[in-house]
Amino acid sequence: DTAVSQTPKYLVTQMGNDKSIKCEQNLGHDTMYWYKQDSKKFLKIMFSYNNKELIINETVPNRFSPKSPDKAHLNLHINSLELGDSAVYFCASSQVTSGTDTQYFGPGTRLTVL
Amino acid sequence: GNSVTQMEGPVTLSEEAFLTINCTYTATGYPSLFWYVQYPGEGLQLLLKATKADDKGSNKGFEATYRKETTSFHLEKGSVQVSDSAVYFCALFSGTYKYIFGTGTRLKVLA
Numbered sequence: 183d184t185a186v187s188q189t190p191k192y193l194v195t196q197m198g199n200d201k202s203i204k205c206e207q208n209l210g211h212d213t214m215y216w217y218k219q220d221s222k223k224f225l226k227i228m229f230s231y232n233n234k235e236l237i238i239n240e241t242v243p244n245r246f247s248p249k250s251p252d253k254a255h256l257n258l259h260i261n262s263l264e265l266g267d268s269a270v271y272f273c274a275s276s277q278v279t280s281g282t283d284t285q286y287f288g289p290g291t292r293l294t295v296l
Numbered sequence: 297g298n299s300v301t302q303m304e305g306p307v308t309l310s311e312e313a314f315l316t317i318n319c320t321y322t323a324t325g326y327p328s329l330f331w332y333v334q335y336p337g338e339g340l341q342l343l344l345k346a347t348k349a350d351d352k353g354s355n356k357g358f359e360a361t362y363r364k365e366t367t368s369f370h371l372e373k374g375s376v377q378v379s380d381s382a383v384y385f386c387a388l389f390s391g392t393y394k395y396i397f398g399t400g401t402r403l404k405v406l407a
Contacts, residue, residue, distance in 0.1 A: 223400040287339035
């Protein structure tokens, strides 16, 4: 069973379009995250949700809107896509409150904006 | 604020060579420290961790010791293999729902 899954794995789209990336975790974790990884492999946190509540929003343009319908899901919607949004987006989860603070990452979604 | 600094890559080694990837951190309190590995085309996965000073994390022949006096968590392996070629990330977590990752170090091991 995949612990953290993301769909789609690849996403190619035109500038100005709106797209969504879905993330699901079956680990029973309370906290979920979205990261952006650029072409130089630099990993930047975008959002963190704990029990469906937004905890961290790291100066991300408001074109990016996360949504957490329940603890197991954290989706990322992006409006008016720009060339600079091209990157690999990773979802992750952890159980911070238990002291087991290891993050588990999904396989990533490679977004290419043309 | 908290930060992680790791050596820039790429690091290129011959098979069976000794590996060290340096990582130092700045943090208040007593963070947990991690090394994550990212193989080509995959997400990050935990390699090892340490949660308090002088702890040694180890996995798959890799080791790192939590050194509070030098605020370091250097990754070492005695004999690397081609299959160890990946990007390695040092990270810390201080309990505020935010992990701080280093910039990553690409390792290439040649046969």
